[in-house]
Amino acid sequence: MPKTPFRAHLRSGTERILRALPEESKRDLYVISFDIWRQDQDCRHPFLTVGHNTESQYARVLATTPPDDPAEARWNYAYWILEGFPTLGNTSADPRGRALYLEEVRELGLWDGSEGPMDLSDPRHELLHEHFADVCSDLARGLHADGVLTSALGRPVPVVLFDMDCPGWEVEATEAANPPELIADFLAFQGPG
Numbered sequence: 001m002p003k004t005p006f007r008a009h010l011r012s013g014t015e016r017i018l019r020a021l022p023e024e025s026k027r028d029l030y031v032i033s034f035d036i037w038r039q040d041q042d043c044r045h046p047f048l049t050v051g052h053n054t055e056s057q058y059a060r061v062l063a064t065t066p067p068d069d070p071a072e073a074r075w076n077y078a079y080w081i082l083e084g085f086p087t088l089g090n091t092s093a094d095p096r097g098r099a100l101y102l103e104e105v106r107e108l109g110l111w112d113g114s115e116g117p118m119d120l121s122d123p124r125h126e127l128l129h130e131h132f133a134d135v136c137s138d139l140a141r142g143l144h145a146d147g148v149l150t151s152a153l154g155r156p157v158p159v160v161l162f163d164m165d166c167p168g169w170e171v172e173a174t175e176a177a178n179p180p181e182l183i184a185d186f187l188a189f190q191g192p193g
Helices: 005-020 023-028 055-064 070-075 095-107 123-145 148-153 169-177 184-190
Strands: 029-038 046-054 087-089 159-163
Touching (some): 005 123, 005 148, 029 055, 046 055, 055 070, 123 159, 123 169
Antiparallel strands (some): 046 087
16 A cells, blocks of 8 residues: 555654653563544544563463463453553654544545545445554554564564454454464464465
8 A cells, every 4th residue: 555644644653652662661571452433433534553462461361260261361352461552653643643534535435524424334434444544454454564563573473453342353453464474373362374
């Protein structure tokens, strides 16, 4: 996909976030999470939370509320660190991202910037969902391909993508966004497709 100003903004913001992590966190983490959210569940206002989970969190879960399968604690997002991470995209926390997102989706004919209720049967609703999901998947793929994750974190680390509004999508998206060897354990936990 062409590198648009919005995509370049997400890329540079994500790189800054990864490089700014404290060295102790970089050593402790085993996965980066790309969590897609929408303000008020409105597909016109998507944003990305760039997070991670750590070996320390995994050990805490096993020690305090262990699931039947340790892989569940390692790969089920519900057991991960869920708060305190920066956001990028069409959110008040990222005014530049908000402006660039609106510019991009206007150019694509997906949204003119008008507010008010959007009819869920409007085909643009699904297209807006798909657009942001593709942007996030491409971002993860590019960070791997260009060696940014390895450079920023000192080693290759998988990126697991989540979207609470699209259950099951995370497997497909994570598989498409990572080299196979990095996500073998994640895919094994998910089971046969």
